[in-house]
Amino acid sequence: MTKEELLRSFLEDELLIDKNYLKKGEFEKYKWATPNNQKLIEVLKTAIEGQLSNESPLITEKKINQFLNKQT
Amino acid sequence: MILESIEISNFMCYAGYNKFDFTEGINVIIGDNGYGKSKLFDAFYWVMYNECFDTNKKKFQKSSLLKKLIISDKAINEIDEGLISASVILTFKNLDKGNVYILERKYSVKKLDGNLIEDIDSEEVVWQKDLHYLTAKEVIDSEQISRIKKTILPDNIKPYMWFQGEQVESIIDFNKTDTLTQAINVLSNITRYDHITEISENLKESTTKEFNKKQRDLSGDKEKSSSLELQRNETLIRLKELQKQELQIQDTKATAEEKSEQLLNKISDAQKIKEVEAKRRSIEKNLQETQEEFTEEQKLLHKKLFTNKWVLKGTENLFDKYGSLYNNYEQTKLKQELTKQARIESENQIMTELHARLPVDVPEPIHLENMLSNERCLVCDREAQIGSDAYLKIKELLDRSKTKVKTIESEDSNIHDFGADLRKLYQNGLGLSHIIKNIDDDIASTFRRLRKLDKKRKTLTEELKSIESAINSLIVDTALNVNQANDLLNQYSAQNELAKRAITQEYSTANDILKRKQELQQLDIELGKLVSGEIPAYLIDKLKVVEEFNTLAHSTRRRVFDSLVKILETEANQHYQLMTQGNMSARGIIKLKELNNGKNYMPELIDDKGNVLMQLNTGNIILIKLATIMAIISARQGSRDTDLYTLITDAPMSVFGEDYTIGFCKTVSNVYRQSIIMSKEFYKNMELRKQLLSNPEIKLGKVYLITPSIPENSRANRNQLSTNIQALN
Numbered sequence: 056m057t058k059e060e061l062l063r064s065f066l067e068d069e070l071l072i073d074k075n076y077l078k079k080g081e082f083e084k085y086k087w088a089t090p091n092n093q094k095l096i097e098v099l100k101t102a103i104e105g106q107l108s109n110e111s112p113l114i115t116e117k118k119i120n121q122f123l124n125k126q127t
Numbered sequence: 128m129i130l131e132s133i134e135i136s137n138f139m140c141y142a143g144y145n146k147f148d149f150t151e152g153i154n155v156i157i158g159d160n161g162y163g164k165s166k167l168f169d170a171f172y173w174v175m176y177n178e179c180f181d182t183n184k185k186k187f188q189k190s191s192l193l194k195k196l197i198i199s200d201k202a203i204n205e206i207d208e209g210l211i212s213a214s215v216i217l218t219f220k221n222l223d224k225g226n227v228y229i230l231e232r233k234y235s236v237k238k239l240d241g242n243l244i245e246d247i248d249s250e251e252v253v254w255q256k257d258l259h260y261l262t263a264k265e266v267i268d269s270e271q272i273s274r275i276k277k278t279i280l281p282d283n284i285k286p287y288m289w290f291q292g293e294q295v296e297s298i299i300d301f302n303k304t305d306t307l308t309q310a311i312n313v314l315s316n317i318t319r320y321d322h323i324t325e326i327s328e329n330l331k332e333s334t335t336k337e338f339n340k341k342q343r344d345l346s347g348d349k350e351k352s353s354s355l356e357l358q359r360n361e362t363l364i365r366l367k368e369l370q371k372q373e374l375q376i377q378d379t380k381a382t383a384e385e386k387s388e389q390l391l392n393k394i395s396d397a398q399k400i401k402e403v404e405a406k407r408r409s410i411e412k413n414l415q416e417t418q419e420e421f422t423e424e425q426k427l428l429h430k431k432l433f434t435n436k437w438v439l440k441g442t443e444n445l446f447d448k449y450g451s452l453y454n455n456y457e458q459t460k461l462k463q464e465l466t467k468q469a470r471i472e473s474e475n476q477i478m479t480e481l482h483a484r485l486p487v488d489v490p491e492p493i494h495l496e497n498m499l500s501n502e503r504c505l506v507c508d509r510e511a512q513i514g515s516d517a518y519l520k521i522k523e524l525l526d527r528s529k530t531k532v533k534t535i536e537s538e539d540s541n542i543h544d545f546g547a548d549l550r551k552l553y554q555n556g557l558g559l560s561h562i563i564k565n566i567d568d569d570i571a572s573t574f575r576r577l578r579k580l581d582k583k584r585k586t587l588t589e590e591l592k593s594i595e596s597a598i599n600s601l602i603v604d605t606a607l608n609v610n611q612a613n614d615l616l617n618q619y620s621a622q623n624e625l626a627k628r629a630i631t632q633e634y635s636t637a638n639d640i641l642k643r644k645q646e647l648q649q650l651d652i653e654l655g656k657l658v659s660g661e662i663p664a665y666l667i668d669k670l671k672v673v674e675e676f677n678t679l680a681h682s683t684r685r686r687v688f689d690s691l692v693k694i695l696e697t698e699a700n701q702h703y704q705l706m707t708q709g710n711m712s713a714r715g716i717i718k719l720k721e722l723n724n725g726k727n728y729m730p731e732l733i734d735d736k737g738n739v740l741m742q743l744n745t746g747n748i749i750l751i752k753l754a755t756i757m758a759i760i761s762a763r764q765g766s767r768d769t770d771l772y773t774l775i776t777d778a779p780m781s782v783f784g785e786d787y788t789i790g791f792c793k794t795v796s797n798v799y800r801q802s803i804i805m806s807k808e809f810y811k812n813m814e815l816r817k818q819l820l821s822n823p824e825i826k827l828g829k830v831y832l833i834t835p836s837i838p839e840n841s842r843a844n845r846n847q848l849s850t851n852i853q854a855l856n
Contacts, residue, residue, distance in 0.1 A: 056316065056319070061319065064683060064686075064687055065679060065680075065683045067683075067686070068679055068682050068683050068686065069682075070675065070678055070679050070682060071679070074675065094668070094672045095672050095675050095676060095679070098672060098673075098676050099676065099679070102323045102326050102327070102676075102680075103323065105326070106319050106322055106323055107319075112322065112325060112326050112329070115326055116326055116329055116330055116333070119326075119330060119673075120330070120333070123334075123665070123668075123669040123672060123673070124665065124669065125665065
């Protein structure tokens, strides 16, 4: 399973449409490199990358924390 | 990866050197029970895992425990002194990578002075060879050996690829929470979703803590905030405990419901057995009572000869005869009495007349006595010698004073009168004559009753036989005996009770959870009110993102898992339909039903309208399980590492009927690139064997027939036992 397939399996969720992160059917053509400024999707990508590279969960959590702690 | 061959030397019943070559498709080793099929399976397994399946203990045992049992008895027996080794060599060919792996396992014992010295453990040797080169290189590094073995058969695939028929039940044990999760893991790496969910959980927890700390720091009343925070933590701990408790209750409920449902399949059988058994007991009791009554009646039959006067049967004429004789007797007696009476009366009359002429005691007796002694009559003064008429007349006058008036009674005093006895006899006879008249009816009625009892006894015996036969049939059909049926009903009732209790507990725990959540909400509001400064926007945003991430991770994991279950279900159905094609009575669609705890799944067979088909028998369940095992493998097809592994299974078809054998072989040859099946089904059934060898829908590999070297009745002596191998194609 590629990281893109894994990401799409998450993006398929109704929650992302309900919360206006994505429009209906948009996940199908979603690419890993598709630019976005949605923090939730970035968090997801970090978690997926960590998983696929067999990174320690603690490091992944740290990376996500650092990303979300940015004050801007 | 294709398993090219197995070479077996002196391993268990395979004495000497033996070799099986295999190709792609389904390879079948045919042999009857006890002919060496399981030992062949052991040989494969032993090389890879240094263990053999102990059928008695139903588990695998290490070589270090089995020791000399690994070596052929014949091989041990044939040598007087020296080293005896058992070895098995597996040759795997990886055509895609151009590799050959040769794995050998060896175990030795030494015979010395009649004693057997056993090696502590077996030895393993692995060679790797490039297809283009002739020589192989021994692999020394244990980690590399382990990698090679995992390439041949990964650990997570192993249970579904190499198994004994009797293991099928436990490989897919739907009672175990993680069985389907494990299967899903083989199908797709669901653990990736699990790990991401775990990360989201940790992030949510740490961010919530961070947010709460910020709230506390910005509080206008730090003391109150601390106190509220403390309460909040306590409530949170309690909430977690309750949630854990809720899961346990749900588990208990799901397990109880699942068990009830499993039992439900057999409950009607058990109920039927119980009812029939109750009927049998009632008939048995009735029969016993009837038998006792019959025996008693038979005993009474002899007594009744006297108690019911049956002995008098046929004596009616005797009584009449006696009556007539008695009548005559009475009349004769009466006549005699009358005659006697007349005589006495006449005599008395004479005496009365005599008294009138000469009164009694005249002359006085003293004078008379004097006359007799003097032998002279003083009245007429004449001689009266003793014995003379005169003497006798004087004596008569003397005796006359003693003479009284005669009566008939005084007359009869010396005669024994049987009249009363004879009358009593007559009267007795008269009484009995009424009974005698009824004796025939009494006898007839008694015999009627006896016949009735005998008939009832025979009917009940027949009924008992028939009901016992019905019970035996039920026991055979349902594989339940009377005790098991009772246990099953008890278990069913206990599981139902447990499920009911769990539902009540679940309801109460859910209420508690709701209450705690409301408390938490209230505490959060109160804590929020105490905040005098402004919580940084990034932190509010961060909390929102991690909460959404957490929800998303849970929901995605759930959705992916469900879709994999669906794939598994679809694949399992395809295999099930193909396997059951040969049996017209088999029907239904497999449905993996999710249980209430959201973790366990139970297989159900449903009809085309969605109705659950009850009463799955063991054969059905094994077929469903085999279909699920195959589904796990077939659903992987197309992914990188599928169809690289060989299915090796011993007697997988033994539980279900021969109707399914060809369907099973077709399915296996479709699902697995290579399979090696040990089977007894083709041993005796030549028609089935012919189908196997000629059916174009079966991708057939090699077929072998194995037979023991010595007849079955001499097999107790294993010292001469070896196994003959005959290639059938």
